[in-house]
Amino acid sequence: MNAQANGPVLVINAGSSSLKYQLLVPGTGEVWAKGIVERIGETPEQGEAVADHGAAIQVMRRQIADAGIVLEDAGIVAVGHRVVHGGPDFSDPVLIDDAVVAAIEDLVPLAPLHNPGAIAGIRAARTRFADVPHVAVFDTAFFATLPTAARTYAIPRELAERHRIRRYGFHGTSHRYVSRAAADFLGRDVGSLNQIVLHLGNGASISAIRGGVAVDTSMGLTPLEGLVMGTRSGDVDPGLHLFFHYQLGMSVEQIDTTLNKLSGMKGLCGENDFRQIEARMDAGDEHAALAFDVYIHRLKHYVGSYLAVLGSVDVISFTAGVGENTVPVRAAALAGLEGLGIAVDAERNAVRSKEARVISTDDSPTTVLVVPTNEELDIARQAAALIA
Ligand code: AMP
DSSP: OOSGGGSOEEEEEEOSSOEEEEEEOTTTOOEEEEEEEOOBTOOOSSSOOBOSHHHHHHHHHHHHHHTTOOGGGTTOOEEEEEESOOTTTOOSOEEOOHHHHHHHHHTGGGOTTTHHHHHHHHHHHHHHTTTSOEEEEETTGGGGGOOHHHHOOSSOHHHHHHHTOSOOOSOHHHHHHHHHHHHHHHTOOGGGOEEEEEEESSSEEEEEEETTEEEEESOOSSTTSSSOOSSOOOSOOTHHHHIIIIITOOOHHHHHHHHHHSOHHHHHHSOOOHHHHHHHHHTTOHHHHHHHHHHHHHHHHHHHHHHHHHSSOSEEEEEHHHHHHOHHHHHHHTTTOGGGTOOBOHHHHHOOOSSOEEOBOTTOSSEEEEOOOOHHHHHHHHHHHHHO
């Protein structure tokens, strides 16, 4: 690695109304500054308005200056941008030029909620930091390796091809980072391990990874497919959309809001924060208990399915807000699987820590881990590696 590549990377995760950032050193993981600029484009009741992403970049600069760092003097080696949807063509990080911005724009129909914010963030940051290379890291990229059978929907083939309809998968940066961190933690070569990663946050997904290569994942064309999430339904009968429309007269917008924002744990028990759900279960709340059971039932379906996809599994890792913190979810998701070679140790599972750790028993053939995810670090590393 050359000297330049040891400098910090500015990681930007821009959505339509927020911009999260971290200034960190990819080699050491040291974080120099991090924060979030919110309510972009909204008119605030009090305080200063952030008109657009250009203004958000200015607010970010000021926040970082308040932490004692002048961005222009910090020796930034790259700006890494998280982009949710890379479509069929982006399977690796890319150096951003005008053609790449146009290509990300061309993918807006596939990610109408996510890609426009990323594009606005990229445009504003390229204007402000014109002398630094900008790198796009795609949330779908890690799943570019899904076998054709795993990524294809059984719908008319020509329709799918014409409109790029297939399973893409999301949270790829996290699944990639955690699968590699798990191998490092165990002192094993990632290429020698069959892994299942459970990324359980407010959004949630699970992946099957053979020798470091993703072979299946639960999210599809959009991040709505798969597991029960904080506010998203995950898998439902596709006929449910028709029922909503034909029988209940719901509009497309209402169906969208219902399945993306009002479903999942929130829809089942009115609450999507697992700390509250745990407290309510302890207090005997039956809606919270049912929501938990539905969540776990779906998880088990996928764990069993990915065991079958992989044939055997060496490592199962839990990550993200729920996966790293919610002890009963980890216990219940893998309960009763001793016959399949998976045994969680109750005492180890109950330990609270910010570090990677083993929670399986010593004689469990499959090692079960908790591995804190770090998407910003992975984006910074990928950006630094690309420009090195
Ligand atoms: P994430 O999307 O990865 O940030 O995960 C957020 C979710 O993690 C929250 O909605 C909570 O349900 C869950 N969670 C449970 N325990 C904790 C905790 N101690 N700290 C943060 N998040 C938690």
